[in-house]
Amino acid sequence: MARKAQKRYLLPEDYMADPSVHVFDGKLYIYPSHDWESAAPDDDFGSEYDMKDYHVLSLEGKDPMTSPVKDHGVALDIKDVPWARRQLWDNDVVKGRDGRYYMYFPAKDKTDIFRCGVAISDSPTGPFVAQPDPIRGSYSIDYAVLHDDDDEYYMYFGGIWGGQLQRYEDNLAKDCGTSYPADGEPAIPARVVKLGKDMLQFAEEPKPVVLLDEDGTPIKVEDNKRRFFEASWMHKHNGKYYFSYSTGDTHRICYAIGDNPYGPFTYKGVILTPVFGWTTHHSIVKYGRSWYLFHHDSVPSNGINRLRSLKVCKLSYRRDGTIVAIKGLDKPAEPSE
Numbered sequence: 001m002a003r004k005a006q007k008r009y010l011l012p013e014d015y016m017a018d019p020s021v022h023v024f025d026g027k028l029y030i031y032p033s034h035d036w037e038s039a040a041p042d043d044d045f046g047s048e049y050d051m052k053d054y055h056v057l058s059l060e061g062k063d064p065m066t067s068p069v070k071d072h073g074v075a076l077d078i079k080d081v082p083w084a085r086r087q088l089w090d091n092d093v094v095k096g097r098d099g100r101y102y103m104y105f106p107a108k109d110k111t112d113i114f115r116c117g118v119a120i121s122d123s124p125t126g127p128f129v130a131q132p133d134p135i136r137g138s139y140s141i142d143y144a145v146l147h148d149d150d151d152e153y154y155m156y157f158g159g160i161w162g163g164q165l166q167r168y169e170d171n172l173a174k175d176c177g178t179s180y181p182a183d184g185e186p187a188i189p190a191r192v193v194k195l196g197k198d199m200l201q202f203a204e205e206p207k208p209v210v211l212l213d214e215d216g217t218p219i220k221v222e223d224n225k226r227r228f229f230e231a232s233w234m235h236k237h238n239g240k241y242y243f244s245y246s247t248g249d250t251h252r253i254c255y256a257i258g259d260n261p262y263g264p265f266t267y268k269g270v271i272l273t274p275v276f277g278w279t280t281h282h283s284i285v286k287y288g289r290s291w292y293l294f295h296h297d298s299v300p301s302n303g304i305n306r307l308r309s310l311k312v313c314k315l316s317y318r319r320d321g322t323i324v325a326i327k328g329l330d331k332p333a334e335p336s337e
């Protein structure tokens, strides 16, 4: 059963979502999307999520539940990304081997296809300078990067529906455009790819992130309470690889565990039950001696999906390495007569 957790809104003065959180040189940084009151239509392509810049936040202290959060202002603006037309969605940032910071971000290009851009900064708070072109062969959304103990960087990505992942097979756009597998077939997988030494291109062809049931069967397309939708995140705990993700239309954050960065990963359960608002998106990080779940919901905007707010709560593991699920539904009570 999911437990209630004490939660904190991190930046009540602005709408942000999709927090990617990392600790660089002992300090905690948050890399969110930046929501705003855009008038873009609410359609099947996710057009309402019409973000046009990124801010970086840092925690000014050691306790994510209480320490002040600093907004460092605009770190990247879409007008400074030569190839991008619209929709700066969930980004992630890693510290490269050269000591610089690499931001990986999705945006739709001039033909309205999502690609992965790279932007570089000497500082974890930016400003970030975008490369003139997206990564060759990149597609879909929600790029999350693991810097593994072998000093390699593995990127996890993808999102179905508005995230366009259903348009690709074997890393190529399908001739027929959009199509989904039939019921009974394995669900569309997220992808994993090792980054090249220069951090600017893929080192290999992206591979499927295979999610297995406890009995070793791939999770099926119709199993929408467990199948991958978007919001990949990878963290390690006691040497195991924890791949977590959103189930989209069933609004859960779930996870699966594997023995290496490529998987396969065995489904283990729910981390966060549905929150108020359509999307749910998270990251998991250890800071000091504690583990934290960062995520968003639409409580402060009264349920407006495109206006989300950042939250944090503590996360705990059982002795067997499974995660104790957190209750997400925070819908405000109806006003009394």
Ligand code: FUB
Binding pocket: 017, 018, 033, 049, 089, 090, 141, 142, 159, 230, 231, 279, 280, 281
């Ligand atoms: O913020 C835009 C999109 O909404 C993200 O890329 C998805 O993961 C969902 O949170």
